[in-house]
Amino acid sequence: MDNLKPKRKRTRARRDVALMVTCLADLMRPSVGFAAVRLLERAGCRVSVPDRQTCCGQPAYNSGDVNAAVPVAQAVIELFEPYDYVVIPSGSCAGMLCQHYPALFEGEWRERALALAAKTWELTRFLTEVAPLPSPKRRPLDAAVTYHDGCAGLREMEVKQQPRQLLLQQCGVEVKELAQTEVCCGFGGTFCTKMPAISSKMADDKLDNAVASGARLLLGGDLGCLLQLAGRARRRGLELEVRHVAEVLAGTPTGPGIGDPRR
Amino acid sequence: MKITSDHFLEHADAALADPDKAQRRDLLGLFMPLARDAAAARYGDFEALRVHLKQVRRHTMEHLEHYLTRFEEEALRNGNQVHFAATPEQLNSTVLSICQDHGARRVAKGKSMVTEETALNDHLQQAGLDVIETDLGEYIIQQAGETPSHIVGPALHKSLAEIRQLFLDRHDLGERPLEQVADIVAEARGILREQFLQAEVGIIGANALVAENGSTMLVTNEGNGDLCANLPPVLIVCTTLERILPRVEDAMALQRLLVRSATGQPQTSYTSFYSGPQRDDDVDGPLETHIILLDNKRTDILASDYSEILDCIRCGACLNHCPIYVGVGGHAYGWVYPGPMGSVLTPLLTSLEQSNDLPNACTSCGRCAEICPANIPLPDLLRDLRQEESQRQLNSPRWRRGLRVHAWFLRHPALYQRLSGWLMPVLAWLGKRRGSLRTLPFAAGWTGTRDFPAPEGGTFMRQYRKRGKVRRRRG
8 A cells, every 4th residue: 555655646746737729730730739748748747638629719709709709618618627727839729718718708607717717828838837847858959049929828828938938948049039029920810811911011020020030940839820920931932930839849840840841 | 081991901902002101100110119118117117007097087987977067167167168069060160150259260270189080170161261280290281181190190101201392382482402300390380380370269189177177288299289279369178078087186197198108208398287268467378268078979988888998098009009000000090090099989989880890900919908008908899899790790791601600610529520630631732742822712811912831631639539549528
């Protein structure tokens, strides 16, 4: 019996984490989901990926169709509430769960939404503040890196230093900061297709600043922004590799950057 | 002012196609936030001041009738005449009848967005009056026959060269170089001084109305407001109900927030309180003073879910911080108030039917709410307006259907995952050589200006399930 004790203690100490993959990582870039799983496991978490997850419902919510967003939010709350933590590789989806779900409801569902919000974390914040990653045993990343702050991560989830700190600690790279780093890249969910000319102007400003920073690799924590920036960079023929920060933190990526041809 | 907000997208395209103006706007978007941040940091606890003013504003709006009654009593006691105008037409006709009572021919105006809202100049000019704008920016756009592009700097869209040419064309002053900014300012000053002296009526706006003593507060950098208020024999203050504040110290708190947020200055050149007409022992000042309080739907807004927009102090900081305003400029918005505050106010003061693009001109980036001195949750109010559009079916039927179908799939995860598990590998195959797609059916909104990055292949959920790791149900 005695020798079971420490073992049990260790299993109890392991954090029980549900990964919300996000619709964009699920559909467009599964390697972000796998990277998130690897990082969370490396940080000592027991990772679950609840089946039946799709999307947080932001497209309908931000377009004003609250009636469509409410049942989607209820499904997410039901699916994720059994876990100790919910971790999301996106500031925008995390912001939806933490800041906007509670505002959708009153009464019992509001309580449930608030309880979910209290245990929901954006990935890089979770890996610095809740379950810190151990020091790595790997070669430093040999690339000039810049970082795009997604607006929801920055303003709704207080994500700013955490990805930079992780990049330094895990990959040994110091981020070359973008000029006007706190200005939106023009993605804005459905905005980017409703007002493509304005959206692309904003992407161009961001990309020009990225090129001016001298970086070759543009990282970020939100696939929405990154698809927007990569899509515009490809159209302009810019030599800029665009990736989610989790891909780089999890190990030197082998596949192509977002929108790049296979190597 | 005629509303053309329903052409927002066309205006925006035209604005983006003009590189000179776009570059000047980019500079505005770069430097004004730096100036505002530096001024806020130098103040000390700017955040506490924002919270304080917000409380004062909310309290005042909740007791609007009480404070308006008090203001009226005090203003009357000071010798002012106080008028209430429910509609823009009532404000315009009240101003015109005051002018006509005095046989006035010439009116000198200080900067006033309220009179832009009511199109007062057109009304007075149609009745045969000469109206001259005396704020330099307003004077420039009046001479050019244009409308303000920014609520604080109305002529920010014009270059020095354009203004120089405008003055050479409009002022019959012979050959002159007019090359330096100082020359242009001096020329305008010379012309405007004459106008102040000749005008029989002066019109100004107000940044605050003080209930406890019946005075109105105005901040300017040019001093033109004080000349409009003091030189002509008749003064008319055109303002709106929600400028009201209980005490002088509240007006001063507003002034501290306003000036730093608007221009990054610690103090404007002039901050004036106007109490009423010249008294017996005064050496100068107007002989007769009127205050017109316009409602124009403010009381409706106060009773609605959008009441916080009434806390707006018209500093223009949300414009300077909005990448969409900076991208397309104020004229694209098609009415008096542009940027985030304008995208909320325009639908409320005109109609959502006439301006349904404006609440969509927002990425919900939250930068405006972060710096708004009145702590107005602008992105939330814009989302509420989009909700109203959706409920009243003012957005495109294609969009509504698309979102409905998408939300339906989200609620049927098995089908969603099967379908996406099939579709994504197809898209990946289509884009495998280039890594991205140049065109995609039903996605012209994206691929018109951007490539569509090809998905990696099978979806995460399918791949993960194949590895037998997906949690079916938690026991």
